[in-house]
Amino acid sequence: MPATTVFSGNYGLAPSHTFGLRRRRDEEASEHGGIWMSAETIVILGAGMAGGVAARTLRQEGLDGRVVTIGNEPTPPFGRPPLSKTYLRGEEELSGWLVNPEGWYESNRVDRVADTATRIDAITSKVEVGAGRPIPYGKLLLTTGGTNRPLGVPGAELPGVFQLRSVADCDAIKQAARRGARAVVVGMGFIGSEVAASLTQMGVEVSAVLPGAAPLESVLGPEVGEVMSGIHRDAGVKLVTGDEVVRFEGANRVERAITKAGDELICDLAVVAVGIRPTVDVLEGTGVAVDNGVMVDAMCRTNVPGIFAAGDVANHLHPLFGRIRVEHYNNAEKQGAAAARSMLGSDAAYGYIHTFWSDQYEHKLEYVGHVRAWDRFIMRGAPEERKLVGFYLTEGVLRATVGLNRGGDPELDDRDELAAAGRLIARQARPEPLALADESVALDDL
Ligand SMILES: Cc1cc2nc3c(=O)[nH]c(=O)nc-3n(C[C@H](O)[C@H](O)[C@H](O)COP(=O)(O)OP(=O)(O)OC[C@H]3O[C@@H](n4cnc5c(N)ncnc54)[C@H](O)[C@@H]3O)c2cc1C
Missing domain, CATH: 3.30.390.30 (FAD/NAD-linked reductase, C-terminal dimerisation domain)
Incomplete structure (x- = not known):
């Protein structure tokens, strides 16, 4: 477990303009590993898109109290879209995708704890990080995002079989994806389709295995799926439809993918993109309701008072669409902001008419x-x-x-x-x- 790092911090207690937060007169401030904490501390668990936007919104809305983000990625909050596109292809760095600019956290007195949260004690209102160091909160926002679903077939652990969520994942794919290499992409949802497109543009020969008849068919329907099939085929992608990878084989590294229909796809690398599951492990024992993500109401509130959720992890009650969990950038951004405002006392329902985009070729x-x-x-x-x-x-x-x-x-x-x-x-x-x-x-x- 890496040691906790605090990236920035103004450890004095600032005067409180709580904007709807219940100010506890008997608030107790105590020191925890160099960070002053108080009953009013807002802790944001998960420093990705939603978490970074929430921190910014809290300050924009005038909150003067303590804000702490806990995140286990080495980068400050950033947008992932270039990881399957421009960054993967080496056309763009990530600096333009930072949620908040370099230095923002320090100048806005947002403490960044770089560690993994292992447990939440919802009775004593503490998040434990690393080897059990407690970080108390007055209110807690869960923005832990999603974790790639494993394919769960023999050989999936072979070197050369990748998944994509983090910068490190992307760098590893980039390194393996030399011009002329052969790749198998498993799954042709958004990430699989974008990776197949980028690898093709990088001069990699791509075979894509998908259970349906066309890329993105389950989300966009057969008509648009057929158009997307044409786009990928014209670019040179071999679409292996109505099939699935049942194992990977190779001596020291992946050399081929074997499909259910018996196809043998020779490859130097494989990218498995079969969806994510919401990252909720840390909630075990908290009493926070979980069902395909953290269940929240239209104000991003969980069933446990003081605990909120936003982004990929949040299964939210939308005023128009009913109960949905959305795995897209614009939702993470908008809902991160909405949850922050709810934490400050707003009772506005989060009714964003969802939008997203995907770039392929x-x-x-x-x-x-x-x-x-x-x-x-x-x-x-x-x-x-x-x-x-x-x-x-x-x-x-x-x-x-x-x-x-x-x-x-x-x-x-x-x-x-x-x-x-x-x-x-x-x-x-x-x-x-x-x-x-x-x-x-x-x-x-x-
Ligand atoms: C490669 C890729 C390309 C994408 N492209 C697009 C696109 O083109 N268009 C689009 O609309 N969407 C796109 N998305 C989806 C979009 O990036 C996500 O919807 C968005 O990142 C969700 O933000 P989030 O803050 O909810 O979660 P995340 O960004 O996943 O952030 C969650 C953070 O919490 C951390 N964390 C989790 N558990 C813990 C713990 N216990 N302790 C500490 N930290 C923890 C994680 O490490 C992570 O840093 C893409 C996603 C990927 C992976």
């Missing part, structure tokens, strides 16, 4: 809304040119929309058609199917 996918199963799919645009908008409806109500190469950014541009689709989704519109399919009809007119 020169193609950009953008998505707004949320739907797992739909009964009608309507497309406008030109799938053969790989420019399209797809609408997902349930009982006539527009629930989600995907755009492929339609330009704009729904986060930034109000006039963007995905932003317009987001407005329709927010008001649970029942657009006329013929109008949806008609390029000449502006979505805002529906």
Whole structure:
């Protein structure tokens, strides 16, 4: 277990402007390993996207009290998207993806504890890090993200078989992915698809094994899946569909992947991208309700008073979409901020109309809304040119929309058609199917 490191800190007790936090007159401050703690201390467990944004929001909202982040990655909070794209391909460093700039934590008196939290005592309100050092909290935000699901087949532990979540994972893949190497990508969800695209762009020969008929089919449906298949095949990816890897073989390192259908895929490296599971181990014994992530209400509150959750780990009650857990950057950012405001006493429900994007080769996918199963799919645009908008409806109500190469950014541009689709989704519109399919009809007119 690495020794705890405190990166920054102003250890004096600052005057309190608690913005809705219940100020305890009998608050006790005590010293723990050099960090002054008080009943008002807000501890953010998990220093990734959601955690970094939450810390920033607490300060932006005027909280003057103590804030501590606990995180076990060597980097300060950063955005992971370049790990399957520009950083993997060696086109970009991560400095532009830091959640808060270098020096921000120190100048904003946010203490960064670089260690693994091993236990939470929800009775005495303490997080234990490392070998059991307690860090007391007044309120606790869980932003522990997700952990890659293992493939669980023989040979998965062979050198050369990788998964991707951290910078170290990415660096290891990058090192193995020399031009001319052969790679097997297992799973063609977002991470698998992006890695397959990046490796191909790096001159690696890629075979991708997927259980369905097309990449991203389960999220985007067969129509868009078929378009994505065409994109990958045209780039040179061998798609092994309707199949699964049952073992990896190799003397000292992975040399081939064997599929259920009996295919033998020779490879120098493999990347397993079969999804994540929410990282909840540290919650054992706390009484915090867990079911496909940490169960939170619309204010990001768990069932245990004073404990909140946000980001990939949070299974939240969305006012429109019901109970969902979202594994995307924009949610981590928005929900990290929303949870911070809830901790400061806001009672606003987190009702973000979810959006995400994925970059594969020169193609950009953008998505707004949320739907797992739909009964009608309507497309406008030109799938053969790989420019399209797809609408997902349930009982006539527009629930989600995907755009492929339609330009704009729904986060930034109000006039963007995905932003317009987001407005329709927010008001649970029942657009006329013929109008949806008609390029000449502006979505805002529906
Ligand atoms: C390679 C890759 C590419 C991606 N690309 C996109 C994209 O293009 N578009 C998009 O919308 N989304 C993308 N995502 C998803 C997006 O990055 C995640 O949704 C986001 O990182 C979630 O943020 P988070 O803060 O909830 O979790 P994380 O970023 O995972 O942060 C959680 C942190 O908590 C730490 N932690 C966990 N347990 C403990 C513990 N017990 N003690 C201490 N620390 C702990 C973890 O190490 C980690 O640092 C991508 C993800 C990956 C992996």
